[in-house]
Amino acid sequence: xxxxxxxxxxxxLTADDQVDYEGLTRLIDYHLNNKTDGIVVxxxxxxxxxxxxGEHEKVIRHTVEQVGGQIPVIAGxxxxxxxxxxxxxxxxxxxxxxxxxxxxxxxxxxxxxxxYQHYRAIADAVHIPIILYNVPGRTAVDLLPETVxxxxxxxxxxxxxxxxxxxxxxxxxxNACGDKIDVLSGDDPTAKDLIFAGGRGDISVAANVAPQLMxxxxxxxxxxxxxxxxxxxxxxxxLFDELFTEANPxxxxxxxxxxxxxxxxxxxxxxPLSQQYQQSLGQIxxxxxxxx
Numbered sequence: 192x193x194x195x196x197x198x199x200x201x202x203x204l205t206a207d208d209q210v211d212y213e214g215l216t217r218l219i220d221y222h223l224n225n226k227t228d229g230i231v232v233x234x235x236x237x238x239x240x241x242x243x244x245g246e247h248e249k250v251i252r253h254t255v256e257q258v259g260g261q262i263p264v265i266a267g268x269x270x271x272x273x274x275x276x277x278x279x280x281x282x283x284x285x286x287x288x289x290x291x292x293x294x295x296x297x298x299x300x301x302x303x304x305x306x307y308q309h310y311r312a313i314a315d316a317v318h319i320p321i322i323l324y325n326v327p328g329r330t331a332v333d334l335l336p337e338t339v340x341x342x343x344x345x346x347x348x349x350x351x352x353x354x355x356x357x358x359x360x361x362x363x364x365x366n367a368c369g370d371k372i373d374v375l376s377g378d379d380p381t382a383k384d385l386i387f388a389g390g391r392g393d394i395s396v397a398a399n400v401a402p403q404l405m406x407x408x409x410x411x412x413x414x415x416x417x418x419x420x421x422x423x424x425x426x427x428x429x430l431f432d433e434l435f436t437e438a439n440p441x442x443x444x445x446x447x448x449x450x451x452x453x454x455x456x457x458x459x460x461x462x463p464l465s466q467q468y469q470q471s472l473g474q475i476x477x478x479x480x481x482x483x
Contacts, residue, residue: 192320192349192373193263193290194391194413195228196405198398199236201444202250203453210246212253214453219257221452222398226406227262230254231292231394234267235329236440241458248282255287269294269324273309277316284319291317292352292394294324295332303338314345321347326354326377336360340367352377352394358384365389379405380431383424386412396439397430400446401479430479433472437464445469446476 200222203214222230232254233239233247242250251266258264266283268291270276280291293313295306314321323342325334333355342348353360354377361374365388373391376382382393386409398405404427411419434442441457445464448455457463464472 193229193265193322193375194373194409195393196226196398196402196409197229197231197263197265197375197392197394198222198227198402198405199231199234199394199396200254201399201440201447201453202233202237202239202242203447204456204458206454206456208456208458210242210250211453211456212249215250215253216257217452218399218447219254222402223258223261225402227398227402228392228406228409229263229265229289230258231265231267234292234394235294235326236396236399236443237267238440238458238461239267239269241461244279244282247279248286251283251286251288263289265290265292265322267292267294267324269296271296271299273312276309277313280313280317280319280321284317288319290320290322290349292322292324294326295330295334297330297332300332303335306332306334307338307341310342310348311345314342314348318347320349321345322375323348323351324354324377325351328354336363336367339364339372343368343371349373350375350391353385353390354378356381358388361385361388361390379434380428383408383412383420387415387417387420396434396443397427399443400434400450400476401427401430404479427479429475433468433475436468436472442468442472446472449473449476 203211268279350373408423
């Protein structure tokens, strides 16, 4: 249902730590004009964990209204508890998003049965398309393929963002689920290999600064054009490496600010990109901007 390069959009902030809606407008226009296939708002790259529920709602509403159906808008609605996740997902559905991205509950380490019951309750509570989100490096719990297969039986669970970086996991999910669920990469460095292994796209951090190249990379891989896919991956790999020198979204938010789209403000407890990484990322940005 959701294919191609889906940008994990940063949330711009002002100097006084408020959401910068003028900056958000510029970002959305930038992606509408540069071939991004879909926008994911208020996810982890969008600093969702630091946003109030009111800010969460306003960012989603602003994005949905500005996009106006031109490309899909997906909202991150994951939370620690099942009831809060349902509340956020219902709210996003009422605001008109095309789908919701729901991470595994962080920190509390539910069992596989607990994960199944969590997602089952969400799927029963809403009729909107749901993308599961498996990111063990952040949540400390791994949504295993056999649990994904059980969840794929729900008609509104349509995909999974697989951010383990393990391409073999894609084969396991595809073998277990067939065409009942689409696998999306949540890891830019392995997105090419994941799509060639049967994935359908990439929820991308790098697309914030290289939207056309990420669109072209995903399109080439989806078309089975291995030569073009390898070429684009090689061009983008230095950017992938530099965008994860510190915790996401610290580097990418600095990079988007260097492009003049937003201010470089980030919300505590995250901190601005360390000086030691700024020169190398700045150099890569100059090189990548000339490639598209």
